[in-house]
Amino acid sequence: MGNATGVFVFVSELAPKRLQLLREVVPGASLVAFVVNPNTPSGPPQIQEMQATARAIGQQVLILNTSTEREVDEAFATIVERKAAAIVYAAGVFFQVVHEQLVRLAARHAIPAIYEWPEFVRAGGLMSYSSDRAKAGRRIGNYAGRILKGANPADLPVFQSTKFELVINMKAAKAMGLTIPPGVLAITDEVIE
Numbered sequence: 001m002g003n004a005t006g007v008f009v010f011v012s013e014l015a016p017k018r019l020q021l022l023r024e025v026v027p028g029a030s031l032v033a034f035v036v037n038p039n040t041p042s043g044p045p046q047i048q049e050m051q052a053t054a055r056a057i058g059q060q061v062l063i064l065n066t067s068t069e070r071e072v073d074e075a076f077a078t079i080v081e082r083k084a085a086a087i088v089y090a091a092g093v094f095f096q097v098v099h100e101q102l103v104r105l106a107a108r109h110a111i112p113a114i115y116e117w118p119e120f121v122r123a124g125g126l127m128s129y130s131s132d133r134a135k136a137g138r139r140i141g142n143y144a145g146r147i148l149k150g151a152n153p154a155d156l157p158v159f160q161s162t163k164f165e166l167v168i169n170m171k172a173a174k175a176m177g178l179t180i181p182p183g184v185l186a187i188t189d190e191v192i193e
Contacts, residue, residue, distance in 0.1 A: 016053035029085035036090035087113035
């Protein structure tokens with residue numbers, strides 16, 4: 001295999017950290033739902049990672065597979081029926097497409113949820129944890145410019161995200177009767193009032 005270049009943004013690898021952050025906000029959550037689209041290449045590895053993390057910390061997790069809007073509604077019916085105290089959403093393009101539905105259902109049922117990207121939180125969701133896409137985007141632009149000016153792509157190292165961002169919507173927290181712990185607020189990159 002030859003030399004490679006590119007930008008690696010952590011996406012699916014962050015589900016265990018999302019679970020940890022959500023447990024700090026909802027410490028008494030006996031059952032946490034993990035909603036995942038199993039029909040993507042990252043779906044099965046995310047499920048395995050979440051199951052391993054849940055076992056390691058003694059957290060009961062309900063895995064719910066969703067890949068259609070109807071399945072999202074069915075998943076929420078199961079979440080409510082099983083009385084899951086919180087939701088972790090897996091990474092995936094499908095969830096970005098239906099983000100308004102996910103946020104609306106979580107708010108309607110007052111179930112704290114953590115999402116992949118800040119756009120979910122800006123749409124009314126509780127919290128998100130993700131790689132810093134702005135920094136990765138700047139690196140991609142930098143690499144593209146260097147390559148267009150004649151740089152050999154094989155000479156450019158693979159850039160890996162090292163900056164992550166936690167975004168919290170305090171209005172959503174208040175609506176759910178949640179108090180965000182000071183330790184979580186201290187590491188929050190953006191607070192939406």
